[in-house]
Amino acid sequence: MSDETVLTNARLVLPDRVLPGTLLLRGGTIAEIxxxxxxxxxxxxxxxxxxxxxxxxxxxxxxxxxxxxRSQARWPSASAFLAHDGQVAVAGVTTVLDALCLGDLGFDESRLQTARDGVRDLGALTASGALKSEHLLHLRCELPATDMLPMLEEFHADPHLRMVSLMDHTPGVGQYVDADRYRAMRVKGGAKPEAVERRIAELAEQRAAYAEPNRRALLDLFRGRDVPLATHDDWDPAIVARNAADGIGMSEFPVNLPAARAARAEGMAVIAGAPNLVRGGSHSGNVAAADLAREGLVDIIASDYVPPAMIEAAWRLVEEAGMTLPAGVATITANPARALGLHDRGRIEPGLRADLVRLREFGGMPVVQAVWRGGARIA
Structure with missing residues (x-):
């Protein structure tokens, strides 16, 4: 049986142009264009x-x-992982970094169990060959959390680890830099105003005690290692400059234009969320990704919490930010692959992995028709 596949009569989105043409796949790689x-x-x-x-x-x-x-309806871990894998595969995501949260600030303690179970399942399911997409690990480290560092020490040597991000969800900084918005969100969720105020004060004290020592320990742990580092929800250009000086190369979901501009000036890759683009704005009231893109401040699009939004977001960059289609597609393919050091994928070029997605437009919206990973059809 031949290991060759010919895909023809396609509009190939190459790094610099769209070419009506044909691909020859051989042995899991792109052989000819x-x-x-x-x-x-x-x-x-x-x-x-x-x-x-x-x-x-x-x-x-x-x-x-x-x-x-659903709230209070926890699903069996391995079954949940397989459902997740199926969803990312049909969305055209052939390489996915599962972002697991280390450290709890009292928002959702069950996330820590999800992280432990997720690391275990990722390794076991990958070894079994049961997964459609390639899954790698992104550890999201909550710097003010008292339990972050012990969890990081538990997982930092995992062979699937490909990215680490530094987070701080204390009200008054980062995603919750608008503390009044945070107050309103918690009260709307059923908390009493006086309880919210107590919690804000407690988290501020916890941040003062733990954030800086945890940050130094994390940076020491990964110094000299080939694991890309990112910061999460940058809000202050001075903080961005410090991050860059510490060797952090990515700014993930900056919350305002000054932070994104500072990240670009420091040579950091700027990551925006696909749902922000597709919905037309941030769900938490921060800067719209389209505004960042119009200033040329979006290098990478991440799914955040909606994997099917990735490809639609790339298409929207053409309409809303005036990008070429190859440039928009690069934000979800070549650019993230390069930032992660995955140089064998992300572009349609001879010699690279035959990870491919067939798309048909419906009312200007791209719709996934087929997905190949390493030349094998997975969706």
Missing amino acids: SPGRSAAPGALDLEGDFLIPGVVDVHTDNLERQVLP
Whole structure:
């Protein structure tokens, strides 16, 4: 049986142009790119659909959503992981970094169990060959949490670890830099105003005691290692400058334009959320990703919490930020692959992995028709 596959009559989204053409896949890699149609026996006619590289997602919380599909209804861990895998595969995500939270600030203690179970399941399911997409590990480290560092010491040597991000969800900084918005959110969720005020004061004290020592310990742990570091919810250009000086190369979900501009000036890759683009703004009241993109301040799109939003977000960059289609697609393929040091994927080029997604437009919206990982059909 031949290990060759011919995909023809496709609009190939290459790094610098869209080419009507044909791909020859061999041994799990892209062997040849040629313009025009192929008459080879057995060639698969893609009927003029787009063909893009497999999507590389640097951050998704989707596993948490499968573990807890409804409040108080915790799903069996391995079953939840397989459901998550199926969802990212049909969304065209062939490489996914499962973002697991280390450390609890009293928002959701069950996340710590999800992290422990998730690391275990990722290793076991990968070894079994049961997963459609390639899953890697992104550890999200809550710096003010008293239990973050012990968990990090437990997982920092995991062979699937590919990214670490530094977070601080204390009200008054980062995502919750608007403390009044945080207060309103908690009261709307059923908390008493006086309890919210007590909690804000407690978290401020905890941050003062633990955030800085935990930050230094984390940076020491990863100094000299080939694990990319990111910060989460940057809000202050001075903080961004400090992060860059410490060797942190990515700014994930900056909450305002000054922080994103500072990250760009420091040479950091800026990561925006796909749901922010698709919904037309941030769910938490921070800067709109479209505004960042219009200033040329978006390098990478991450799914955040909706994997199917990735490809639609790349398409929206063309309409809303004036990007070319190859540049928009690069934010979900080539750029994240490069930032993670995954140089064998992310572009349609000879010699690279045959991770590919077939797309058909419906009312201007891209719809996934087929997905290949390493030349094998997975969706």
